[in-house]
Amino acid sequence: xxxxxxxxxxxxxxxxxxxxxxxxxxxxxxxxxxxxxxxxxxxxxxxxxxxxxxxxxxxxxxxxxxxxxxxxxxxxxxxxxxxxxxxxxxxxxxxxxxxxxxxxxxxxxxxxxxxxxxxxxxxxxxxxxxxxxxxxxxxxxxxxxxxxxxxxxxxxxxxxxxxxxxxxxxxxxxxxxxxxxxxxxxxxxxxxxxxxxxxxxxxxxxxxxxxxxxxxxxxxxxxxxxxxxxxxxxxxxxxxxxxxxxxxxxxxxxxxxxxxxxxxxxxxxxxxxxxxxxxxxxxxxxxxxxxxxxxxxxxxxxxxxxxxxxxxxxxxxxxxxxxxxxxxxxxxxx
Numbered sequence: 209x210x211x212x213x214x215x216x217x218x219x220x221x222x223x224x225x226x227x228x229x230x231x232x233x234x235x236x237x238x239x240x241x242x243x244x245x246x247x248x249x250x251x252x253x254x255x256x257x258x259x260x261x262x263x264x265x266x267x268x269x270x271x272x273x274x275x276x277x278x279x280x281x282x283x284x285x286x287x288x289x290x291x292x293x294x295x296x297x298x299x300x301x302x303x304x305x306x307x308x309x310x311x312x313x314x315x316x317x318x319x320x321x322x323x324x325x326x327x328x329x330x331x332x333x334x335x336x337x338x339x340x341x342x343x344x345x346x347x348x349x350x351x352x353x354x355x356x357x358x359x360x361x362x363x364x365x366x367x368x369x370x371x372x373x374x375x376x377x378x379x380x381x382x383x384x385x386x387x388x389x390x391x392x393x394x395x396x397x398x399x400x401x402x403x404x405x406x407x408x409x410x411x412x413x414x415x416x417x418x419x420x421x422x423x424x425x426x427x428x429x430x431x432x433x434x435x436x437x438x439x440x441x442x443x444x445x446x447x448x449x450x451x452x453x454x455x456x457x458x459x460x461x462x463x464x465x466x467x468x469x470x471x472x473x474x475x476x477x478x479x480x481x482x483x484x485x486x487x488x489x490x491x492x493x494x495x496x497x498x499x500x501x502x503x504x505x506x507x508x509x510x511x512x513x514x515x516x517x518x519x520x521x522x523x524x525x526x527x528x529x530x531x532x533x534x535x536x537x538x539x540x541x542x
Contacts, residue, residue, distance in 0.1 A: 236499065238265070238477045240485040245270035248325050248372075249483070250365075252304060252358070253333025255282040258380070258438055260290070261476035262330055266483060267294040271328070276304035276315060306333055306357030307343040309525055316364035325372035326365055328483045331358040331415075332380045340402040347524065348396040350404075354411035359418055360525040366431070373430025374489060377422070378482045381415040383437045383497065386505040388413030390517055395524075414517060416495055416504050421514040423493030432492035434482050438475040439498055 249266050253259040254275035267273045267290050275290075277283035283301035290299045302318070305311035319326065335353045343352035362377060369375045388409035394400050397407060419435040426433060478498050482488060495504040507513060522528075 236477070237474070238481040238484070239499070240481060240487070242484040242486050243269045244327070244484055246272075247327035248272045248274065248323055249328040249330065250274045250276055250319070250326060251330040251332055252276045252306065252361070255279060255286040257472050258475045258479070259330075259332040260286050261472040262332060262479045262483075263299070264290050264293065265476055265480040266328070266330075267291075267296040267299050269484060270296065272298040273300070274319070274323075275299070275301045276333075277301065278303070278305045278307075304361075305344075306353045306361070307349065309345050309357075309360060312357060312360050313364065316361060319365060320368055323368070326368045327372050327375045328378070329362065329365060329369065329376070330378045330380070330479055330483060331362065332378075332479065333358075334380065337404045337408050339404070340397065342396075346396070348402075348407055350407045350411040351395060351397075351414065354408075355414035355418060356521055356525055358415070359521045360527065362422065363522075363527055366426075369431050370429050375431050376483060377431065377433035378479050379415050379419045379433065379435040380479060381419075381435045381437060381495070382408075382412040384409045385412040385416050385437075385508060388505070389507065390414060390417070390513055392516065392520065395520065413505065413508055414521075416508040417510075417514040417517050418521070419495070420493050420508065420511070421518045424511075424514075426492065432488075432490065434488075434492060434494045434496060435504070436478045436482060436496040437498065438478050439470045440475075 244266065247270075249263075249271040251259050251263045251266070251273065254263040255277040260275075263273050263275055263286070273290070273296070275283050275287050277286070280301060280303050283303075287299045287301040291297055302315060303311070304315040333353065335350050338349055341349040343349055343357075345352070347356055358379065369377065386409075388406075388411075390410060390413060391400075395410075397403075416435045419433050422433045478496055481499050482496060491501075494501050495508065496502065503509070
């Protein structure tokens with residue numbers, strides 16, 4: 209019997225060490241215990257994955273949570289799940305299709321009319337590595353949803369966010385932004401051969417640049433904005449990547465995936481942290497990798513590129529940009 213003791217002990221040590229290593233790599237839980245009673249939170253793409261878990265975490269802290277999703281059946285189901293799990297009945301589903309400028313304007317108008325305040329906006333929804341699809345308004349899908357949709361939504365809600373200050377905007381980007389490049393000659397991939405990976409990286413770089421320029425424009429307003437990489441998570445976002453399509457890759461890369469890929473719950477911790485942490489009050493224009501502030505890619509810190517992207521994005525979505533950060537909607541040429 210004693211001959212089994214050492215192997216079992218070694219196995220226990222290995223498993224325990226692996227679990228601790230995974231927790232370390234994953235970045236851990238949000239360290240802040242702050243509550244947000246009385247605050248209104250909007251989370252886009254909140255019917256599944258990181259978005260749903262972020263909404264759940266913020267509902268636990270007492271917020272009035274608005275799930276903004278394209279698929280209302282899934283959104284209503286997610287809201288019901290969150291209400292049941294948190295016993296917070298202030299969790300509601302609202303329709304928002306970020307691939308439609310019309311839908312974004314309708315959603316924003318309803319929020320402005322019906323909500324007294326908006327304290328936290330989590331721009332979480334994303335499309336990743338999809339085929340060469342276009343939005344309702346003709347934008348390349350990844351650039352259109354990941355950047356332009358949230359750009360328009362945020363600008364339309366800025367006055368409400370300012371009136372609710374101190375308030376926060378959290379933009380979910382990705383480590384993939386480091387491989388991105390903003391091609392102003394062909395933002396929507398109409399001239400080049402479509403590269404689904406490069407398009408995704410461009411869209412996530414655009415998110416970080418938007419964060420930087422928006423922070424500059426919001427200086428002194430009481431509204432902060434930060435971007436983050438949540439980590440690689442087991443969600444529906446990767447359904448177009450083919451990462452697990454072969455038995456060989458699943459077998460050979462399985463241990464690596466297990467170590468590096470987070471659960472949606474863990475991947476939601478950075479967004480939760482940026483939304484509630486008292487020590488981040490006043491922190492703006494930064495990029496976080498997990499729970500830690502880090503320098504983004506060099507192009508993401510280029511103010512000239514950020515300002516040019518802002519102007520081009522405003523033109524594409526039909527916003528007239530005046531001095532400062534105020535904007536107003538224009539009719540968009542079709």
